[in-house]
Amino acid sequence: MSAIQPDTIIQGDCIETLSEVREPFADLIFADPPFNIGYKYDVYEDRKAYHEYRAWTEKWMGVCVEKALKPTGSFWIAIGDEYAAEVRLIGNALGLHLRNWVIWHYTFGQNTKRKFARGHTHLFYWVKDPRNFTFNDMAVRIPSARQTTYADKRANPKGKIPDDVWSFSRLCGTFNERVQWHPCQMPERVLERILKVSSRPGDLVLDPFSGSGTTCVVAARLGRPYIGIDISEVYVESSRRRIADTLAGRSLTTEIAENPELLRPQRRVRRKPKGEIQRPTLW
Numbered sequence: 001m002s003a004i005q006p007d008t009i010i011q012g013d014c015i016e017t018l019s020e021v022r023e024p025f026a027d028l029i030f031a032d033p034p035f036n037i038g039y040k041y042d043v044y045e046d047r048k049a050y051h052e053y054r055a056w057t058e059k060w061m062g063v064c065v066e067k068a069l070k071p072t073g074s075f076w077i078a079i080g081d082e083y084a085a086e087v088r089l090i091g092n093a094l095g096l097h098l099r100n101w102v103i104w105h106y107t108f109g110q111n112t113k114r115k116f117a118r119g120h121t122h123l124f125y126w127v128k129d130p131r132n133f134t135f136n137d138m139a140v141r142i143p144s145a146r147q148t149t150y151a152d153k154r155a156n157p158k159g160k161i162p163d164d165v166w167s168f169s170r171l172c173g174t175f176n177e178r179v180q181w182h183p184c185q186m187p188e189r190v191l192e193r194i195l196k197v198s199s200r201p202g203d204l205v206l207d208p209f210s211g212s213g214t215t216c217v218v219a220a221r222l223g224r225p226y227i228g229i230d231i232s233e234v235y236v237e238s239s240r241r242r243i244a245d246t247l248a249g250r251s252l253t254t255e256i257a258e259n260p261e262l263l264r265p266q267r268r269v270r271r272k273p274k275g276e277i278q279r280p281t282l283w
């Protein structure tokens, strides 16, 4: 197998790109696909017929598991209520072992008038081999109520493993972390917990829908090599810049000040003809 070239964001379709892989290479895959709820992306149309979206989900999940994920690897998927049940069943059919069905509870949900506002996203956490996978509990422990509230002498001084409901704010438009040029950026804190618990420094992290590059930014910060894939040339270029700026200690607000075109509304860009796509020498 040709060597995997880490620390790359590839512009392309993740199914096509990963279909070419000859040997599984990813220790951890985090996927945050479009949820099929009509978000305005650059080149991807986020409103497909139910069966089309479901069949597409089966394809990209299949190629991630069968082509990219190592036998000891972990697979995390973020998904909304609309397709959570389907994603769960596809994971079963692919032979994955569910470790947790985490609920990411966020503030800054939307306002509603005639129903309760949604304040959560599903985070599925699977492994390929239930007897052989990475779970670094010490990297994600938090203070327990016995420590913080009850002053209980029996409290484990190392804290506790977080439970399966995670509360992290969504990224509000005014947050420094918010990049402005991508419609649905995940907070780095969510990815930090996932990467710390499911990978070790040096493990390769794959994000097949890298978007604004959150997973890759966090991987770079935590010393994990990464491969990101996104179909949008604009997002790929901008996320490469985001990673470089993060590693150089420049702030995002500085990036936007230096590149005001990033604040313009989403542009439609023409996809490069297949032959021109720059592929790293991974596979």
Ligand SMILES: C[S@@+](CC[C@H](N)C(=O)[O-])C[C@H]1O[C@@H](n2cnc3c(N)ncnc32)[C@H](O)[C@@H]1O
Pocket: 012, 013, 014, 015, 032, 033, 034, 035, 041, 042, 043, 044, 182, 184, 185, 186, 187, 208, 209, 210, 211, 212, 213, 214, 215, 229, 230, 231, 232, 235
């Ligand atoms: C929900 S966003 C990911 C956001 C990302 N987690 C972040 O924090 O920025 C989904 C991304 O998938 C990309 N996308 C859609 N179809 C794709 C495909 N077939 N292959 C690769 N990327 C695709 C879109 O361009 C979009 O950036």
